[in-house]
Amino acid sequence: MSRKPQDGAKHPRLFAAGPADGFGPSLFRPADHTVVGRGVKASRPAKLLRGVKEHSPKLPGVYGWVDGRGRVIYIGKAKSLRCRLMSYFRAESRERKAGKIVEQARLLVWEEAADEFAALLRELELIQRLRPKFNVQGIPGQQRYHYLCLGKSPAPYLYVAGRPGKGTIVSFGPLVKRYHTTDAARRLNDWFKLRDCPETVPLGFADQRSLFTDDRGARCLRFELGTCLGPCHGSCARTDYATAVKAVRAFLDGRDRTLLEHLKQQMSAAAAGFEFERAGSIRDRLQALERLDNRLSLLRRARSRHSFVYPLAGPDGGERWYLIHRGQVRAVATAPACGVSRARVAELIRTTFAAAPPPDVLTGGAVDSVLLVSSWLRKYAAEKGKLLTAAEALRRCASGGVVVGDVGPAEDAERHAG
Numbered sequence: 255m256s257r258k259p260q261d262g263a264k265h266p267r268l269f270a271a272g273p274a275d276g277f278g279p280s281l282f283r284p285a286d287h288t289v290v291g292r293g294v295k296a297s298r299p300a301k302l303l304r305g306v307k308e309h310s311p312k313l314p315g316v317y318g319w320v321d322g323r324g325r326v327i328y329i330g331k332a333k334s335l336r337c338r339l340m341s342y343f344r345a346e347s348r349e350r351k352a353g354k355i356v357e358q359a360r361l362l363v364w365e366e367a368a369d370e371f372a373a374l375l376r377e378l379e380l381i382q383r384l385r386p387k388f389n390v391q392g393i394p395g396q397q398r399y400h401y402l403c404l405g406k407s408p409a410p411y412l413y414v415a416g417r418p419g420k421g422t423i424v425s426f427g428p429l430v431k432r433y434h435t436t437d438a439a440r441r442l443n444d445w446f447k448l449r450d451c452p453e454t455v456p457l458g459f460a461d462q463r464s465l466f467t468d469d470r471g472a473r474c475l476r477f478e479l480g481t482c483l484g485p486c487h488g489s490c491a492r493t494d495y496a497t498a499v500k501a502v503r504a505f506l507d508g509r510d511r512t513l514l515e516h517l518k519q520q521m522s523a524a525a526a527g528f529e530f531e532r533a534g535s536i537r538d539r540l541q542a543l544e545r546l547d548n549r550l551s552l553l554r555r556a557r558s559r560h561s562f563v564y565p566l567a568g569p570d571g572g573e574r575w576y577l578i579h580r581g582q583v584r585a586v587a588t589a590p591a592c593g594v595s596r597a598r599v600a601e602l603i604r605t606t607f608a609a610a611p612p613p614d615v616l617t618g619g620a621v622d623s624v625l626l627v628s629s630w631l632r633k634y635a636a637e638k639g640k641l642l643t644a645a646e647a648l649r650r651c652a653s654g655g656v657v658v659g660d661v662g663p664a665e666d667a668e669r670h671a672g
Contacts, residue, residue, distance in 0.1 A: 276365030277318065282375040283368075284574060284588040291365040299356050303343045306362070310336040313366050313569055314373040316380060319388075320361035328355050328388040331377035333370045355388055369568035371576070371630060375583055378622055399428035399621065402435055402506070402546070408492075409457050409485040410499050411448040412439040426506050426550055428621050438546040441539050444481040445513065446502040448495075457485040459492040505547075508554055514543060552628060553621070555581070560627070561607060563647040565589060565640055575599065575647065577606045581624035590651050600651040607644040 276291035283289070294305030315335045319328045332338030339362070342352050367373040381389045403415050405422040414435050418425035429435045443450045449457070451474060476482035483490040483498060504510035517540040524533035560581040567573045573589035584606045590596040631638055642650070 277316070277363070277376075277380055280376055280379060282372055282379060282583060282586050284586050286588055287368065289365060291363065293361060293363045295361045297360060299343060299359075302356070302359065302362050303340075306336070306339045306343070310339050310364065311366060312336045314368070314370045315364050315366040316373055316376045317362065317364035318380070318384075318386075319355050319359040320363065321358045322360045326384045326386045327358060328386050329377055329380045329384060331367075331370075331373040333373070335364050335366070339364070351388060367568075368570070368572065368574050369566055371564075371566055372568070372574070372586070374626060374630065375623075378626060382622070399430060400432050400435060401425040401427035402429060402439055404499070404503060404506070406453065408459075409449050409495055411450050412443050412502065413450070414439055424503060424506075427553070429546075429549060434542065434545060438542045441542055442502055442505070444476070446498045447481060447483045448498055448502065449482055449485055450476075451486060455486050458488045459485060459495065460488055460490055506550060508547075508551060511547065514540065514547065517543070553624070560624075561644070563603065563642040563644060564637070565642065566637075577603060578627055579606055581627055582620060583623065583627065596651040600648055603644055603647055603651070 276289040292309050294302055294309065296302045296305065312334045314331075314333055316329060316331045317335060317339060318326050318330075321327050330338065342348060342356050345353065365376070367376055400414055400416050401418050403413055403418055403422045403425045404410055405424070406413070407421065410423055414432060415422075415425075440450070442448075474482070474486075477484040477487055477489065483495055485495060501510070505513055517536055521533050521536040521540060524530075524536060561579045564576040564578055565573055566576060575587045575589055576583050577585040577587070585602055587599045587602055588595070590599040
């Protein structure tokens, strides 16, 4: 699939004005949920506005603008569809992009959602599927994800790549802002004294000197500056280099974060000694590595923990259970109310939370979902008190007398909220 933005894909169900069933199937709706949607078709903005005034509800949902060629050009979400859609027609206060969207649109379609969280999930799903030209967030390739890789024998080092490739031992990401990652990789290679020279440079270790046909000089200043062990010079043993590789991996895995504490101590000591230029340099290094550490910590939590059931009541008073496993919403169910529904939801929970190792690397689409869930729980921190472990949710299902089994003690040990 091309990673370039393109006009939104056509969707045949969008083109009839009046009541509609929305944008098609979704992973983020209970199986028993009935979709309520509407389409307003007009050649002029004034008529689109009239349709919005007459039909749009004050409810959460997603909406799509469609141009005269039947292409979806923008997807958005709203806590109140009526308020958000009306704002597009206020020429004096709307953003410039909103004006362009209204000018090109010939059809406006919306779909009600159970709650604001459901609208957010549905917006991301539709953007990734339809790829409208006026959207940026959520479109594959627009974030230009990349990975911090450790690899390339015989002397592995850190480098940045669009995708982990041949020779990669382990990769970390996906990450954004490539220049930040490149800066962090450079600083880590310096700190742990890993090489960063081209693959064409011949390498060897001190315990291989008998194989050398001539004396080798260092190929760059890093060896002279003490920021590289110098495998190009044959100045270190293979075991010493391997120890450095293990140390940088321990930092990136989150197992050993003493590097950050050491830098903080160095910065404080430099400032106390009135070495402000040196303190500023250490501060810059610390900030670069903390930024990377924070991002990797978030992704680690999502892959290995971040598994729970999130009960959420919508404006209609109904409650939905969002089944979030390894940071992603995997399924949605209407809160069980009778014996049959309890058994059905319990089976869905057991299937969703079945034990499986976390993925080594999150893909771009998956990380968008992970970040959406994390952002929601940071914004609404009080919601964490509602979260249920899978085992707790199963016990609620069983409270009506239905025997539903269990998912094991590991799921009941801790509510992994973030």
